[in-house]
Amino acid sequence: MIRKNNPQELRLSPTETDQWQKNGYFIRHDQFAAQEIAEFQRAAKQATIHAQQAKSGGKTYFLDHKRFVDTQSATLQYEHYADAQELRVLEPVHHFQQTLEALVDDPRLVSPMQGLIGQQKLALWTTKLNLKPAGGSGFGWHQDSPYWMHNCEHVDRLPNVMITLDPQHETNGCLRIISGSHKRGILPGTNDGTSLGGFFTNPANFDLDEQRAMVVDSGACIFFSPHAVHGSDANPSAQSRRALIFTYQPGNHPMLKNGQIRNVN
Ligand SMILES: O=C(O)CCC(=O)C(=O)O
Structure with missing residues (x-):
C-alpha cells in the first residue's frame, strides 16, 4: 500500500530504526504508484538524452579501461565493453528533468x-x-564513504535511498548489501594495483555470507548507510534494471559534484 503524503506516517518507525542500526539498511515497498514510476522512467530517458548531447564539450578519461566523461553538469560512466556507447551511470541526474x-x-x-x-x-x-x-x-563490493570522505567532513551522515524504476531480482542484478557491515566505518580497499581498486572493499573485511539480495518491485525505496558494503551482479536479462539513488546530508552544505548548495524544500 502506498503511504499517504502525511509526514507523521512517513517518519521512521521503531522497527526501521532498529534495522538501520543493526543491518545498515531497510526497505519500504510500494512507495510510488505505477503512474509515478512511468513518469520517472520517462524523465530518466530524457536525462540520458540531454546528458549524451552535452558530452561533446566534456572531458573524456579512462580508469582501468572504463570510460568516463565529465561535462559541465554531470559525470557520465559508460558500459565496460570496448567502445561502449551505452550509459551505465549518470551523476548527478536530478537537475536534467523537473520531475526528478x-x-x-x-x-x-x-x-x-x-x-x-x-x-x-x-x-x-x-x-x-x-x-x-x-x-x-x-x-x-564497495562502500560509498571512501569515495566521499575527501570531499565531506560528515561522511557518516550521507544516507542513500535507491528508488527502483524496474523490478529487481537476483536474475537481473539486484542490489546486494552486506548486513551489519556499516558498523565498522570505512574499511580498507583492495589495493590490487588498479586505479579503482582502492575503492573496492577488501574481501577480508566483510562476510559474504551476510549478503542480502534486495529483491523488490518497482516503486520501492531501499535506504542504506554510506558505510554499508554493497554491490550487484551484471544484468544478463533482456530488460533494463534501472534505479535512482539520491543521497542526502545536513542542510546548507554543498553538493559533491558541482559545489552548489541544494537545500531540500
Ligand atoms: O545499482 C546498483 O546495483 C549498485 C549501485 C552502487 O553500488 C552505487 O551506485 O554505488
Missing part, C-alpha cells in the same frame, strides 16, 4: 531522511541514475 528535481523534495524520501540524519534541515549530496541495461555490468 521535484522528487528530491518528496516527503516519502525526505521524512525518513530527516530521521536518519537527525535534523529537519537537509541538503542534497548527490543523485545518480544507474541504468544497468540488458547485458549491463555489475558493481563490485
Whole structure:
C-alpha cells in the first residue's frame, strides 16, 4: 500500500530504526504508484538524452579501461565493453528533468531522511541514475564513504535511498548489501594495483555470507548507510534494471559534484 503524503506516517518507525542500526539498511515497498514510476522512467530517458548531447564539450578519461566523461553538469560512466556507447551511470541526474528535481523534495524520501540524519534541515549530496541495461555490468563490493570522505567532513551522515524504476531480482542484478557491515566505518580497499581498486572493499573485511539480495518491485525505496558494503551482479536479462539513488546530508552544505548548495524544500 502506498503511504499517504502525511509526514507523521512517513517518519521512521521503531522497527526501521532498529534495522538501520543493526543491518545498515531497510526497505519500504510500494512507495510510488505505477503512474509515478512511468513518469520517472520517462524523465530518466530524457536525462540520458540531454546528458549524451552535452558530452561533446566534456572531458573524456579512462580508469582501468572504463570510460568516463565529465561535462559541465554531470559525470557520465559508460558500459565496460570496448567502445561502449551505452550509459551505465549518470551523476548527478536530478537537475536534467523537473520531475526528478521535484522528487528530491518528496516527503516519502525526505521524512525518513530527516530521521536518519537527525535534523529537519537537509541538503542534497548527490543523485545518480544507474541504468544497468540488458547485458549491463555489475558493481563490485564497495562502500560509498571512501569515495566521499575527501570531499565531506560528515561522511557518516550521507544516507542513500535507491528508488527502483524496474523490478529487481537476483536474475537481473539486484542490489546486494552486506548486513551489519556499516558498523565498522570505512574499511580498507583492495589495493590490487588498479586505479579503482582502492575503492573496492577488501574481501577480508566483510562476510559474504551476510549478503542480502534486495529483491523488490518497482516503486520501492531501499535506504542504506554510506558505510554499508554493497554491490550487484551484471544484468544478463533482456530488460533494463534501472534505479535512482539520491543521497542526502545536513542542510546548507554543498553538493559533491558541482559545489552548489541544494537545500531540500
Ligand atoms: O545499482 C546498483 O546495483 C549498485 C549501485 C552502487 O553500488 C552505487 O551506485 O554505488
